[in-house]
Amino acid sequence: MPRVDQVELDVRKTVVFLLMVSGSLIGSGHPVALASGVKNSNDFQKASQVTLVAVQATPGSQVVDPRLGGVRTQLKQILPNHGFQLLDAKSQRILQDQSVRCDLGEGSTAEVLLRQVLDDTGKLELQLLLLHEGQAVFSTFVKTPSNQLFFLERTLMDGRHILIGVGAR
Amino acid sequence: MRCDDVIRELANPTEGRDPIELAYHLAHCKVCARKADQSIRLEQIWEATRPSDPPAETWDRIWDRVRGRLEGLPDASHSRPPRWFRLSSRNVARARSWGTVAAIGIVGVSQAAAVMLAFGLSWKSPYSTPPTGVEIRRTDAPMVVQTLSPTGHDPTVEIDEGQVVLIKTEGSQIQVIDLSSGEPADNVDRWYLAFNDVESMANPVVAMAE
Numbered sequence: 001m002p003r004v005d006q007v008e009l010d011v012r013k014t015v016v017f018l019l020m021v022s023g024s025l026i027g028s029g030h031p032v033a034l035a036s037g038v039k040n041s042n043d044f045q046k047a048s049q050v051t052l053v054a055v056q057a058t059p060g061s062q063v064v065d066p067r068l069g070g071v072r073t074q075l076k077q078i079l080p081n082h083g084f085q086l087l088d089a090k091s092q093r094i095l096q097d098q099s100v101r102c103d104l105g106e107g108s109t110a111e112v113l114l115r116q117v118l119d120d121t122g123k124l125e126l127q128l129l130l131l132h133e134g135q136a137v138f139s140t141f142v143k144t145p146s147n148q149l150f151f152l153e154r155t156l157m158d159g160r161h162i163l164i165g166v167g168a169r
Numbered sequence: 170m171r172c173d174d175v176i177r178e179l180a181n182p183t184e185g186r187d188p189i190e191l192a193y194h195l196a197h198c199k200v201c202a203r204k205a206d207q208s209i210r211l212e213q214i215w216e217a218t219r220p221s222d223p224p225a226e227t228w229d230r231i232w233d234r235v236r237g238r239l240e241g242l243p244d245a246s247h248s249r250p251p252r253w254f255r256l257s258s259r260n261v262a263r264a265r266s267w268g269t270v271a272a273i274g275i276v277g278v279s280q281a282a283a284v285m286l287a288f289g290l291s292w293k294s295p296y297s298t299p300p301t302g303v304e305i306r307r308t309d310a311p312m313v314v315q316t317l318s319p320t321g322h323d324p325t326v327e328i329d330e331g332q333v334v335l336i337k338t339e340g341s342q343i344q345v346i347d348l349s350s351g352e353p354a355d356n357v358d359r360w361y362l363a364f365n366d367v368e369s370m371a372n373p374v375v376a377m378a379e
Contacts, residue, residue, distance in 0.1 A: 049170075049171070049368070051364070051367055051368045051371055052371075053367045053370065053371065067370060068370075070362075070363070070366035070369075070370070071363045071366050071367060073359065074359065074360060074363045077348060078335055078348060086370070089367065089370045089371035090371050091367075091368045091371035091372050123328075127323070128336075138338060139323045140323055140324055140325070140326055140336065140343065141323055141324070141325040141326070142325070142326045142328065142336075143325060143326070143327050143328065144328040144334075145328065145329070145330045146190070147170075147190075147193060147194075147197070147361065147364065148328065148330070148331075148332070148333070148360070148361075148364070149333065149360055149363060149364045149367065150326075150328055150333070150334040150335070150336065151333075151334070151335045151336065151348075152335075152336045152337075152338070153335060153336070153337045153338070154337075154338045165367055167364045167367065167368075169170055169190070169364075
C-alpha cells in the first residue's frame, strides 16, 4: 500500500508533467490555429492572415479616433486634411475562397475574399468587394505581395467617404 | 506574420515555419529585431559565463556519499525515503507551491532555451536578409501607376514589392496611386509597423496581471 508521502510525491510529479505539457502546447501556437478554424498544420500553410480595416474620412476635420493613433501619420499621408473615425477592423487566418468582412454601417459592407494564397510570382490574390444591402457595388481583384498594406478610397452611396486598408500575410 | 506569431515561432518552432517570412519580419520590425538582438546577447553572456559541467568523478563522489548516508540509517527507517526527502503534512502545501514554481521555472527555461536556439539559427541562416532581385519602385511624391476602366469584368490591380498603393475609385474609373516615398532615414518601414498596428487593432490582446 503506498504511503501518504509517496502519494504526495506522485501528485507533485503529475502536476509538473501537466504544466510542462500545457506550456509546450501554449508555446506551439495551438490556440491561434484552433481559434481561427484552421484545423491542421497542412491547412495552416495554405491559409493566410487577412486584415481589413474600415475608416470613415471626414474632409476638413482634424479629429482622429484615438484607436487609430498608431496609424495617424500614415492616414494623414494618404488623405491630408481629413479626420478619421474607425468603423470596423477584422483580422482572421482564412483559407482559400474564405473571406473577411467589415461592417461599414448603413447597410454597407466591405469584404475581402482570399482567391489564392500564393501565385507563381509569390503574390496573394485577393478580391475586394463593397456591398450595399448584400449587392456588390464595387469589386476589384488585387495581386499583392504579403506583408504589405494597400488602401481603397471610395465615396459610398450615402455620401460617406470611406478608406479601407487591406493586408495579408 | 504578427509580432506575437514571430515570438511564438521563435520560442517554439513549428513544422510549417517559413524562415523567409520570419527573416523579413525581423528585418522590418524594429521591436522584434531588438528582442532578437537581446536574446543573442543573453545567449553570448550565458555561453561566456556558464559554469563548466562537473567531471564524472565528482558525480561518483556525490552518489557515494548519498549511498553511504542511506546505508547508515536505522533499519526501521531503511525502507522509508531519507528524512530530507519526506514531506511532513505541515510542509505539503509549501512543497506543492514550490513544485508549481519549479514546474513553471522548468517550462520557462525550456521555452527561453528554444527562443535562444531559434534566434541563433535564424541569425546564421542564409535567409537573414530579405530576398533581393525584386525592383522596388518608389517615388518622392504619390504617383498614379495604373488607370483602369471596367470593361465588363472586374479589373485586376498589380502591386509590386515595396509599393503602398491607394486604389481610388471615381465614377467608373479606378486610379492606382503609389504612396511609397523612398527609403526611410532610420531604415524602419513605417507602413509595415502600421500593418502591425492595424492587425493588433483588429485582434486586441488584453494583458492581465495577478
